[in-house]
Amino acid sequence: MSGLSLWLVPNPVQLQLIQKVLPKQPETRPVSAVSYPEITPHITLASSGKATQDAILRAIPSTLHPIPVEFQRLEVGDHYFRSVFISVKKTTELVALHDHIMAALERDGASPSAPAFPHMSISYIADEDGVAERKKAADELRAITVVEGPENPDGAETVALRCGDSEEGHVCLASFEGTEVWIVRCEGPVQHWQVLHKITVTPDIA
Structure with missing residues (x-):
């Protein structure tokens, strides 16, 4: 991967909980x-090898609201950046934000992409470690962290992440609230990626 990416990131509390597991x-x-x-x-x-940071900023809607992200399935992929991931429900709000950004970047000639949208990656595992390692990582997650719910009548599935305990009891997340949008330079090894800009989404007022 080389270029700039635009990420929707969980609120800080949920971010810490997911990172723990x-x-x-x-x-x-x-x-x-x-x-x-x-x-x-x-x-x-969206990701682009052609877009500038200014082009990415222009593509973001002027008004942003928290975006609910609902987990569906734990999956094993065939790409380093999608080795083990959780597929995500295509809600109206999430798809509308994605479509707006992609269209704006297309108009700028940035040739954006977003493979397997929408998903949340859990692990990046090298091709040389093979499918067996990716399946092993997924199985280990299912054993201790992932709670898979029954398939719903419409064929949809749900998963939740066991994120530890709190004073209120077990903490399980089957979704998160996207409250920040980050512009990230994704060049070189993952540990060298740079967060260039963070935008805090305006909370909805009840």
Whole structure:
């Protein structure tokens, strides 16, 4: 990956909770040094190798509201950046934001992309570690972190993440509230990616 990406990021409390349960490099088996880097949970709204930061800023709607993100399934992918991920429900608000940004960047000639939109990656695992390692990571998550709900009558599925305990009891997240939009320079190893700009979404007033 090389270029700029626009991310929808959970509110700070939910961000910390999700980060707590993301898989770390396993101690019991050897894996590539580039597998299991520390990542920020997010939904990629658009990426571009051509766009400037100004073009990305222009593409963001002038008025933003918190975007609800609902988890659907834990999945194993065939790409480093989609090794293990949670697919996300295509809500009206999320799709409208994505479409607005993509259209604006297209008009700017930025050739944006957003593969497998919308999803939240859980782990990046190198191709050299293979599908077996990705499946193992997903299975380990299911065993200790992921609660998979029954399939609904409409065929939809739901998952929740066990994010530890609090004074109120077990904390499980089946969704998050997207309250920040980040512009990130994604060049080189994941640990070298740079957050260039953060926009806090205006909260809805009841």
